[in-house]
Amino acid sequence: MRLYNTLTREIEPFRSRDGQVGIYVCGVTPYDTTHAGHAFTFLVFDTLVRYLRATGEDVTYVQNVTDIDDDILRKAKAAGVDWQELGAGETASLQRDMRALNALDPDHFVLATDHIPEMVEIVSALVAAGHAYESGGSVYFSVDSDPDYGKLSGIPRPEMLAVANERGNVPDDPKKRDPLDFVLWQVATPGEPTWETPWGPGRPGWHIECSAMATQYLGNTIDIHGGGSDLIFPHHESEIAQSELATGERPFSRVWMHAAMVAYQGEKMSKSLGNLVRVNDVLASYPADALRLYLMAHHYRAPWEYVDDEIDTWDGVRRDLVEASEFTTFGRDIVVDVSSERERFYNAMSEDLDTPAAIEALRGVAQVILESPEDEDSRDAQDTLRELADIVGLTFDGEG
Known part of the structure; x- marks a missing residue:
């Protein structure tokens, strides 16, 4: 089989490792019901899994749910409901919709909140290696410590900053050394869920969640990492940086595969x-x-x-x-x-x-x-x- 690899920008031969293929796909943040754009992405990878299995490969398919996130907390607060109940309800809705579309259940359908210790372990490794720093109770990844940061997206720094800012980055955060540094672990505001860590109580940043879950189930080098093309930067770019520097192993993923965006009404x-x-x-x-x-x-x-x-x-x-x-x-x-x-x-x-x-x-x-x-x-x-x-x-x- 040949697949387009976002990292190399080429269609390349894909070969399993001894008949084994590990696939990790970034799932939803469950604060609303499943739409056709979600379905397109997940059915792309469902079809890939089906094809690989039909051709004799032993596939382990992992899909995550980002069940702790600013969007969930914001919507739960606005609706006056518990954030966990909101996330659980929308996650169940996603599963119903995908099963109705005859999508295979992933071998591991994993929640971010079930993997906090793995996240803390990776963050600790990055701090110890000098790739991350604690500031004001939060921990940030130092982008300058990774000369390869940007290799997936291939975009220049000014564009990186603009895109990151659109997707939750706070460039003028006084606790950061660099406007592009991203949060690995953040101090929670009053009323938000927290977990105890060496840096005090807080909650995980967005990118660290997937690094922890992917490596937990598929090892330090996975075969295919997928998701929507809107995740290339900053999410997948940051996953690569923190994963490779924490484990010392490259590549984090052999192939990066991204489904295009679906438009509606322009x-x-x-x-x-x-x-x-x-x-x-x-x-x-x-x-x-x-x-x-x-x-x-x-x-x-x-x-x-x-x-x-x-x-x-x-x-x-x-x-x-x-x-x-x-x-x-x-x-x-x-x-x-x-x-x-x-x-x-x-x-x-x-x-x-x-x-x-x-x-x-x-x-x-x-x-x-x-x-x-x-x-x-x-x-x-x-x-x-x-x-x-x-x-x-x-x-x-x-x-x-």
Whole structure:
């Protein structure tokens, strides 16, 4: 298989290590319901996991939930609810939505708040090595201590600072030595949850959470680290820096894989903007396969815009696939041959997870079946149809 690696900016051969593949995907901050942008990202990696397993790899799939975060605390306070109850409720909603879309459960679905000791251990290692410093009860990563900081995003420092500021960085924090330094552990304000540490009570910063969880389950070097492209900087950039300097091992991840952003009504779909297409709303009107086909008809690296009525086209494709799966002929002498379409499917999937081309190959299998004469046997072809459909996560459930 070949995959585009954000770190090298090239499509590279990907090979497992002795048949083992560890995948870590950054999950949600659970303060609102799952939208189509989330679903696109998670179904990309769900499909990758399915394909790798179908080709014989032993995959360990880890996905996290950032269940302690400024956004959760802010929304819980505004709504007058407990932050843990808010996070637990939205996490359960995410799991329901993804299971409804036939997404596989990750092997490890992990909460940040369950891994505080691992975070403290990494922060302590960074402080001891001189890559982090305590100031006013908080601990900051010293960006100047890492000459490779910026290697993932490839953006110049002024742009780094602008992007970081948009995503929660406080450049004029008087406790920081450098405006770009980021918080590893922060002093909590009154009323916020805290954990005891060598630096006093506080709570974790955003980036340290994923470093702790990824290394806990997959070791100091993981195979594929994924997430949305909006996480490249500062989140994934900072993960690399703190992880590699804490463990002394490089690379933190062999491949960095990012799903493009999904727009809606002219802007990036996001909880903060409120322009959401909620998964549960779509599934109230369409079978899961229709939404899954619509999402996977877009290449994972290409930004695109969700248009409400376009899913109707993909519901029609779903109906054709269901019809082909049920349209059996039992001829004795000639077997319907879909080997070329099957090869086309696997070639597409192996070339940077080209799901649009793979779905076209799947449609080609269905077309051959539906156009086969009655005296030809389509049962093997239908087995192939179901084999390939399973790799892209289709169930053929729902009304035909």
